[in-house]
Amino acid sequence: MRALLVVNPKATTTSERTRDVIVRALRSEADLFVEYTRRRGHAMALVRQAAADGFDAVVTLGGDGTVNEAVNGLMTSSPALADGPGSTADRLPVLAVVPGGSTNVFARAIGLPREWPEATSVLLEGLRVGRFRTIGLGRADDRYFTFCAGLGLDAAVIRQVERARLRGRKSTVGLYLRSMISEYFIGMDRRRPAIHLEQPGEPDEYELATVVIQNTAPWTFIGDRAINPNPNASFDLGLDVLALRQLHIPSTTRTLAQVTARAPEPHGRQLVRLHDLSEFTLSATQPQAFQLDGDYLGERTKVRFTAIRDALRVVH
Known part of the structure; x- marks a missing residue:
């Protein structure tokens, strides 16, 4: 070999x-x-x-x-x-x-x-x-991702963390939490949700504040704790989406508590959850921070997502 x-x-x-x-x-x-x-x-x-x-x-x-x-x-x-x-x-x-x-x-x-x-x-x-298994991937325009993507708040937090690391800071849970609080209260325009989700054959979703896309679960980890906005996401299926319509303090706090629970099942009037999607498009009325697999990739106003099934063999 x-x-x-x-x-x-x-x-x-x-x-x-x-x-x-x-x-x-x-x-x-x-x-x-x-x-x-x-x-x-x-x-x-x-x-x-x-x-x-x-x-x-x-x-x-x-x-x-x-x-x-x-x-x-x-x-x-x-x-x-x-x-x-x-x-x-x-x-x-x-x-x-x-x-x-x-x-x-x-x-x-x-x-x-x-x-x-x-x-x-x-x-x-x-x-x-x-001992190999075949997994599916996600694709955002012409870039592939393995486990997650994001448009909005989570990508803005990653942007702030990456800037801090360039200044010599270590990547720690504390740095992410401080960056999230700073971005939420200072960096984002929380009053005007700007993102629109469109998928073939289904009603569009308008005025979304932030969108998380998963190709598997979990979305990330805090130490040993898995964080699961979309707990049913799988390498064997299409893409899962969780979007928040608003970033009000009570509903956002409640959602954070739900996705960090040991048996997460996010729900609420401010949430949009979509499971096993083959393709969809996110567009925004103003540029939004964009990330794939935890890397900040700049700002976007439109991204087309596609599920690529049975794409790759991995050793496990």
Whole structure:
């Protein structure tokens, strides 16, 4: 088996010694090539070339941003775009993920242990015995995502966190909570909901204040606690949506309590919940913060979402 290991050297929970241990372990199961990312978008290019060169597996060592770039590299590679026998998933290298970021939502969502030593052990066994599963992806315009997307408040919070990290702050639960409070009370125009949701064959939803899209559950984690705005979302189905019509303090507080509960079932007059959607479009009367898989991607006034079923094989 030929495998490419894509390493993000800035991954928050790994060191040079960690990377050496992982490389030696993977070399026991594969003819391994190692590449280090040097800039944003580099992992995408490396993985796209590996797929074109016929590699059998792609392994990422990094956080959810590295995984997202690898997935986009796979899904835009020549084997994915070519017409040929079998499914797209069967024509692409299998994806394996070693968690190295601060949250690692995707790795945990596919059932991997939170810590890299245990996760590496599981992946080695999976590669050895061929234990793969096929998952669906989401696509926002021309960009793929694995677990979540957002237009509005959650993306604005991520934007503020990323700016703080550029100033040297560490990514912590406290930083996210402070950023959410700041964005909610100061950064957002909460009086004029600006987002419109349109889906084929169904009534449109107007004047939405913020929208969360999930391709699986959970949406994210706070430590060991899963946060689940759409608890029925699944890699095996289409996309799930939770939108808030207003961001009034009482209803927003109630929704936050519901999605952080151990058995979440968000409900209320201010909520719009949609399950297993194949496609829909969000448009806004003014630019909205936009994120995919926890990475801020600027502001948008229109995004088309599509569910891509049975897109990719992953080791689990």
